[in-house]
Amino acid sequence: MDEGLLDRSSPRKASWESHVTANVVLSSSVAACGYFAYGFAVGYASPAQSGIMDDLGLSIAEYSVFASIMTFGGMIGALISGKVADIFGRRVTMWLLDLFFILGWCSIIFGKRAWWLDAGRLLMGVGSGIQLYVAPIYISEVTPKNIRGCFAAAASFTLTLGFSLAYYIGNNMNWRTLALVGASPCFIQVLGVFFIPESPRWLSKIGLEEEVEASLQRLRGGNADISTEAAEIRDYTKTVRQLSGSDFMDLFSRKYARPLIVGTGLMALVQFGGNSGISSFASSIFRAAGCSADSASRVMAVLQLPFAAMSIILTEKAGRRLLMMITSAGACLGCFLSALGFLLKVLNLVINRILQFVCHTFVVVMFIISMILLYHELDYHQPAELTSSMVFTGILLFSVSFTMGMGGTPWIIMSEILTINIKGSAGSFIALVNCFTSWIVSYAFNFLFQWNAAGIFFLFSFFCGSVVVFVAMLVPETKGRTLEEIQASMTLLQ
Numbered sequence: 182m183d184e185g186l187l188d189r190s191s192p193r194k195a196s197w198e199s200h201v202t203a204n205v206v207l208s209s210s211v212a213a214c215g216y217f218a219y220g221f222a223v224g225y226a227s228p229a230q231s232g233i234m235d236d237l238g239l240s241i242a243e244y245s246v247f248a249s250i251m252t253f254g255g256m257i258g259a260l261i262s263g264k265v266a267d268i269f270g271r272r273v274t275m276w277l278l279d280l281f282f283i284l285g286w287c288s289i290i291f292g293k294r295a296w297w298l299d300a301g302r303l304l305m306g307v308g309s310g311i312q313l314y315v316a317p318i319y320i321s322e323v324t325p326k327n328i329r330g331c332f333a334a335a336a337s338f339t340l341t342l343g344f345s346l347a348y349y350i351g352n353n354m355n356w357r358t359l360a361l362v363g364a365s366p367c368f369i370q371v372l373g374v375f376f377i378p379e380s381p382r383w384l385s386k387i388g389l390e391e392e393v394e395a396s397l398q399r400l401r402g403g404n405a406d407i408s409t410e411a412a413e414i415r416d417y418t419k420t421v422r423q424l425s426g427s428d429f430m431d432l433f434s435r436k437y438a439r440p441l442i443v444g445t446g447l448m449a450l451v452q453f454g455g456n457s458g459i460s461s462f463a464s465s466i467f468r469a470a471g472c473s474a475d476s477a478s479r480v481m482a483v484l485q486l487p488f489a490a491m492s493i494i495l496t497e498k499a500g501r502r503l504l505m506m507i508t509s510a511g512a513c514l515g516c517f518l519s520a521l522g523f524l525l526k527v528l529n530l531v532i533n534r535i536l537q538f539v540c541h542t543f544v545v546v547m548f549i550i551s552m553i554l555l556y557h558e559l560d561y562h563q564p565a566e567l568t569s570s571m572v573f574t575g576i577l578l579f580s581v582s583f584t585m586g587m588g589g590t591p592w593i594i595m596s597e598i599l600t601i602n603i604k605g606s607a608g609s610f611i612a613l614v615n616c617f618t619s620w621i622v623s624y625a626f627n628f629l630f631q632w633n634a635a636g637i638f639f640l641f642s643f644f645c646g647s648v649v650v651f652v653a654m655l656v657p658e659t660k661g662r663t664l665e666e667i668q669a670s671m672t673l674l675q
Contacts, residue, residue, distance in 0.1 A: 201328060202402045204378065208323050211373035213336035214366045215275060215312040218282050220343030221363040222251065222305050226461045228351025228478065229359060236356075237295050241627055248461045249624035250299050254306020255313070255616030262314035262612055263605030271319040271380045274311060279367040281308030286364035290357050306616075314612045317596035318604065322380040323400055326663045330496035330593060337589030341489035344460065348482035352464075352475045381411075382664070385418045386601050417665040418601060432607050440598040440671045443656055444611040447591040450648045452618035454512055455641035456583050458626030459576065465627070469634060470522060470572035477573055481580050488581040492589060500660045501590050505652045508586035513645035515579030520638035522571030527635060575638070579645075587648065597659045600668045 226248040234244055258281070266274045281304050288301025317333055324332045343366070351359050381396040393414065397407040432441055459466065467477040495504050599607050629637045659667050 201325075202400060202405075204399050204402075205324055205332070207373070208377040208400070209320050209332045209336055211370055211377050212275065212316045212319050213339040214370035214373060215278055215308075215316050216336050216340040217343040217366045218279075218363065218370070219309045219312050220340035220345075221347045221366070222282070222285075222309060222343075223457075223460055224344035224347030224482075225351065225359060225363055226251075227464045228348060228354075229356035230462075230464060232356040233298065237298070239295055241631075243295060245624055245627045247295070247299055247302055249620055251302045251306035251309065252457060252616050252620035252623050254303040254308075255310035256306075256613055256620065258307040258310020258312075259314065259609055259612035259616050260310075261609070262311040263607070263609030265311065266315050266318065266383075266608075267386075267605035270383055271315055271322075272374050272377065274315045275319075275370060275374050278308040278311040278315065279371050281305065281311070282367045283364055286360050286367075289360045290364075310612060310616050313592065313615065314608045317592040318608060319380055321593070321596035321664065322382040323378070325401075327661060328497065329597075330501065330660055331493050333593040333596070334493045334496040334589060337592070338489045338493060340589070341485050341584045345482035345485050348463075348478045352478060382414055382418070382601060385414050390415065413663065413665055417669075432603055432610060436672055437600075437603055437607070439655075440600075440668075441607060441610075443598060443671075444591075444595045444607065445614045446651055447594065447648070447656065448611055448615040449618050450644055450651055451509075451587060451591055452615055452622060453641075453644040454509075454583075454587070454648065455516060455579075455622060455626075455638075455644070456588060457619040457623040458630075458637075459579060459641075461623050462626055462630070463576065466519075466572065466576060466630070469630070470519075470526075471566075471569040472573050477576075481577055484577060485580055485584045489584040492585045495586065496590065496593065497660055500658050501594055502652055502656055502658045504586040505590050505656065506649045508582040508590075509645050509648035509652070511582030511585075512579045512587050513642050513649070515575045515577070515582060516638045516642035516645055518575030518578065519572045520575075520635045520642060522568045522575060523638065524635035525571070526568040579641075587645075594656065594659060597664055597667050598657075598671045600672055 230244060230248075233239060233247070239247070258278070262274070265277060269277075285301040285303070285305030285308065288304065289298050292298045292301060316336060320333050320336055321329055343363075347359065347363070350362070354362075378396040378399045379392070381393045381400070384390075384392045384396055394407060394411050397411055398405070401407050401410070463481065464474040464478055467474045492504070499507075595608065595611055626637070657667070657671065
């Protein structure tokens with residue numbers, strides 16, 4: 182590769198790097214509509230649970246299928262997302278994901294049987310799998326390098342906004358009406374795609390050089406000098422065309438080992454941290470801890486918003502690595518607090534049963550044991566309140582940490598480290614890993630939670646802590662660097 186291309190002191194210093202234009206804002210906003218739709222769909226399962234189960238007579242197992250099948254559909258969407266985006270472009274791919282979301286919501290709105298709802302949730306999952314790939318890729322390819330993280334984090338903020346809105350209004354709204362609200366951002370995105378340019382890097386990949394410059398001119402402004410950026414994209418695209426990597430098996434060659442390990446490792450560890458289970462069944466968790474499910478869910482929904490907004494600034498100011506490590510540590514502590522809360526509840530119940538057993542078995546010491554039991558019962562509300570407080574605090578700490586960086590930052594990193602020749606296949610594979618691990622957690626959570634509530638949160642805490650170690654050892658800092666610089670440093674270019 183031409184070293185001058187990646188030399189940060191090169192005289193061909195890009196003059197476009199600080200420009201924020203209306204088209205950049207519009208393009209990112211349209212892509213963010215898909216994030217909002219996805220966030221609302223994820224948040225829908227928790228407030229709709231009691232209404233759907235009562236109206237359709239579903240069991241816990243049947244509702245677990247409904248809640249988790251979206252992530253199964255996400256695996257299907259992830260498998261096709263990269264190939265579709267490579268063949269048809271980023272804009273057409275956004276229309277496709279909207280089609281899946283709209284059909285899915287319609288199936289839930291008009292569904293009369295459980296399988297209608299499951300089919301709708303599956304279709305929405307396909308759309309979400311496509312969205313999780315194409316949105317961060319598109320945003321990273323159209324935004325200038327020094328504000329790329331801010332725009333990606335702002336798009337992720339809309340995911341939190343959709344999730345929080347579903348929680349906030351969902352407990353006081355019929356589940357069919359709530360589904361109608363969830364479909365609205367998809368129609369906005371369908372219209373918005375007509376007014377945004379195609380990704381210049383995708384246009385360069387398919388050889389449309391004139392369209393590359395036209396797209397860049399729209400994005401950077403009519404008076405901006407886009408010659409440097411266009412040349413950088415063109416030169417790097419020519420370089421990666423000379424490499425193998427268009428086939429799926431080429432991903433596992435040595436030169437792509439680091440970006441693939443970083444991408445898949447981050448996605449798997451973050452999802453095993455428990456977000457899909459906690460977000461889908463937060464109401465059940467709060468009720469089990471003795472909290473008011475409605476009030477606690479609303480507090481969680483509202484509190485997430487300012488912390489998600491903070492990520493817009495911190496992604497560029499603190500950098501991806503530091504933000505990931507701090508927020509993962511916060512999520513680890515939150516799960517650990519929740520685990521201790523449920524453990525305290527279990528220990529308290531065990532003590533009660535032991536005392537009752539002794540009371541009925543040893544009549545000789547009835548009076549003494551009765552006094553102990555009486556004292557214990559009078560004081561029982563204190564550990565019960567402590568349990569609810571610890572779980573409530575832990576879940577809030579986990580949720581704000583996840584929304585502030587742990588949840589969205591891996592997608593930003595994924596969109597930055599993959600070279601254009603493997604972006605479709607590698608991005609699909611990484612998104613598939615994300616959806617598969619998310620499905621495992623969301624499907625198994627209810628069963629594991631009923632079996633051992635404290636144990637599942639201790640397990641989540643372990644995985645969140647593992648993210649900190651993984652990022653410290655393997656994940657590079659990408660802020661302030663062009664995509665071409667990042668990808669060259671991550672890939673063994675021969």
